[in-house]
Amino acid sequence: MSSRIYKLKELVESFSVRAKDLGGSENLPFLGVSNEKGITESKYAAEEKGDDYKIIEKGCFAYNPYRINVGSIAYVEEDIKGLISPAYVLFKVKPNKVLPQLLLTFLKSSEGLSQIKQHARGTVRQALRFEDLCRIEVTLPDYDKQTEIIDRYKKNQLQSDSLSTELTHQLDLVRQLRQSFLREAMQGKLTADFRSAHPELIEGENSAQALLEKIKAEKKQLIKDGKLKKEKELAPIGEDEIPFEIPEGWAWCRLGEIAYNIEYGTSEKADLNSVNIPVLRMNNIQNGKIVLDNLKYVKDTIKDLPRLYLFNNDLLFNRTNSWELVGKSGVYKGQNSVMTFASYLIRIQFIEQISVDFINSYINSSFCRESQLEPHIIQQNGQANFNGTKLKNIISPLPPLSEQQAIVSKLDELMRTCDELEASIRASQQQNEMLLQQVLREALEEKKAEPVLQTVSATRKSNISERTILAAYLIRRFNSDGFGRVMMMKLLFLVEYICQIDFESKYVVNVAGPYDELILEIESKLRRYGIYDARKNKIDNHVRYHEMMGVATVDELFEEKFSGEKEQIESIISTFKKAKWEQCEIVATLYAVWNNRIIKGQIINDLALKQDFLNWDPRKQKYTDRLDSALDWMRGNNIIPAGWGSVIEK
Known part of the structure; x- marks a missing residue:
């Protein structure tokens, strides 16, 4: 068996037939391509222009030239005939040159995708035309040996998929573990030893109830001094609102009681000009933290500045997003007055005697999500919303300040452990994918590749x-x-x-x-x-x-x-x-x-x-x-x- 390098122009030929050339589009289904599912029914076809659509049939490869760079290409194995957008590229393999399944596997592999990106043209939106596709190179063995290779690859792919499912499940277990830590923290179970060792820090003048009275007095003075606007008094917390038990010395409060400012961000249009002021948006809140990726910017002359500059320890709450993501929050840890935030976020600024990191942990816990957020989310036009008035009325457990700080310290330690576990699992996912790609590469080059699970199970x-x-x-x-x-x-x-x-x-x-x-x-x-x-x-x-x-x-x-x-x-x-x-x-x-x-x-x-x-x-x-x-x-x-x-x- 010998292998050699081919250009795809030696292996494939274009297939471009319009429906109008074969009697029209009547009774033919409109199809599209999905990265995960292959050939699918199209939901966005311009049916009135069906005669201009291309015919797709058994033996066709099809891809959107703007989407193939993410592996969105499919092969038609079934005996069907349908219509596909005239913008799509269609081709077939030449007889006895390459097995279609082997070519599809190569084009969706890391090596195939790398060459697709290399040969695509365009700056803002890259596209791979048929003539670009033909320049891609692939190493192939003789045609009569290719079935053996694809069978071997499929066997390893099944093993790899099984391992991938297990690793995904493990990531979900880590997510559950994070929530378990947060639940234990919000119920005071993480700091039971702290309370036993330091009763003087949680009783009397140091109790949470005494803390609330001090905050109330401080806010009253700020209003009197004209530094804070007087707001409508929040309703007392009813017994039926309390979602779980808290330790003695703690108290329940509404967020509006312990915050002195809750406001929306700027609605000014942002751009990519990085000489201006960075704007934190909803994508900058991830896993309870602020991440400074994919930033956009506004000029420092907009009407909302300097009022909406961020300050260290400002909490940002995502008020508009999908149902799953609305309500996520993170704490800004950075220099004062160098960044601002977008209107889909709400800024909460707390009185100094409150640990903003504790409140952030609570908002990101399943306790808060299930009892305080989800019952009040409004779904409109495909988006979920949670406004500032509702945010003020969220009820939260409040430990004494020293215990808030102890909880945050303990959670930091436990979350670092979760981060290590997650990083290890993701490294295993990456290794699993690399091993599968190695199987394909070595098979095409006629090297003996070890089965994926042999490599993985050796460490077990x-x-x-x-x-x-x-x-x-x-x-x-x-x-x-x-x-x-x-x-x-x-x-x-x-x-x-x-x-x-x-x-x-x-x-x-x-x-x-x-x-x-x-x-x-x-x-x-x-x-x-x-x-x-x-x-x-x-x-x-x-x-x-x-x-x-x-x-x-x-x-x-x-x-x-x-x-x-x-x-x-x-x-x-x-x-x-x-x-x-x-x-x-x-x-x-x-x-x-x-x-x-x-x-x-x-x-x-x-x-x-x-x-x-x-x-x-x-x-x-x-x-x-x-x-x-x-x-x-x-x-x-x-x-x-x-x-x-x-x-x-x-």
């Missing part, structure tokens, strides 16, 4: 994150007053060895049984992921696990990562459900010495197993009288090693 064996999920699941199923690190370590060992899950663990002899120092990294990740916090008890020095807000995601993560082993793991859990930590220590140690003997090919009998157990550590002598019953229990529950894994030694 040593995936500490998956081992952390397994540990989290075991903790969730067993966590009680007597459960801690010792019992979790033994259960994790037994599940790994019984189910033969290769995490490349490094178990060694420890007084309490098999021990792996990676438990410390697992506990660190449990804390970073906001699932469990490992704390040492000051009385007995035992490490125990305390739930954090991310614990709600554990079951779904376990189901996703261990679906193949789930039944066997659940059986082990059921077997040990009523066991105490001492029993787990005895069984895990007996299992380890028994497994050692199988691996080493040594004699196995109860006397030898018991002696190995006692030789494990001098402090094992206290269990001498329990070993016979433990061995009987192991055989009765089929907890019998198979000689899998490594020998566990000191």
Whole structure:
């Protein structure tokens, strides 16, 4: 088999037939091209001009010359005939030159798209004419070998698509985790320890109610001094309006009570002249933050300036957008009086005793979204709106100022963890796409390409994150007053060895049984992921696990990562459900010495197993009288090693 480089002019020929040349357009469907769906019914056809449309039929490639740069090209496999815009480019492959599916795959690949952009013409709107298409180059093997290549690619594409779906699901789990953190923060669960440690900072004069009284007095003085306009008094908060419980020392308030200014942005037309004043628009609010991308500008002489200059810590709220995006907010962190904001945004300026970052976190939480925003969004002409009057009346939980700051600090830490998780997943998505493109490239060039999932699955064996999920699941199923690190370590060992899950663990002899120092990294990740916090008890020095807000995601993560082993793991859990930590220590140690003997090919009998157990550590002598019953229990529950894994030694 040999490959060579072809120009597409050697492989394809134009197909341009008008409906009027074949008897007219009557009874023929109007079609278009979608990047995702291929050939689709057209919703925007000029049906009265149907006779001028081009005929599209089986064997045709079709693309909009202004859209092919994003992969919007399709091939007609079905035996159909229809009409397509006369602006579209249509062509067919020459006989016995290239398989249509292989050519389509190439043109939608990163290499194909790169050449499309290279050969397209135009400045503002680039277009790829048929003669431009013909200059594209592709490396192809002999025609009779191309079916093998496309079959191999499709197999890898199925695997890649499966992985892509999983990674997208993981991104959704991170999004859910972010919302879980926000919900816990708004209910005061993130800072329960802070309140216990600093009661003086949340009581009496430092309580939220006292803070509201101070703000009310300050606003009253500003009105008296002529620095603030008197506004209509906001309605008291009714009991039926309160969406969830808050800790003692907190209060409920309306945003209008704690803000001194709420106003719309400028409606002046902006342009791309960067020597002028940047205007923040709705696209500049992303994931609760202000991003300074794709800016537009207005002159500093417009009537709205200097009044609408932004100041550090101004909160911007998106009042008009799609249903999903209206209501997003972010905090401007920058120099005063150098930027402004557009009319689709509302600026909120708060009294100094309020943490604007806390309020921003609340507005971006599902609590606020579901109870305060969505019930009052108005949908008109395809856009959703939420006005300033409604914004003033949003009710918000209000902790004392010191606790607001503690919540913001904790959320910053947790959101950084989410950012790291998201970045890792997106890197995996990019790697997955690159591997699939490599499969195509190497296949066309006759190199042997490794299947995508072989490359991905090779890292699964040593995936500490998956081992952390397994540990989290075991903790969730067993966590009680007597459960801690010792019992979790033994259960994790037994599940790994019984189910033969290769995490490349490094178990060694420890007084309490098999021990792996990676438990410390697992506990660190449990804390970073906001699932469990490992704390040492000051009385007995035992490490125990305390739930954090991310614990709600554990079951779904376990189901996703261990679906193949789930039944066997659940059986082990059921077997040990009523066991105490001492029993787990005895069984895990007996299992380890028994497994050692199988691996080493040594004699196995109860006397030898018991002696190995006692030789494990001098402090094992206290269990001498329990070993016979433990061995009987192991055989009765089929907890019998198979000689899998490594020998566990000191």
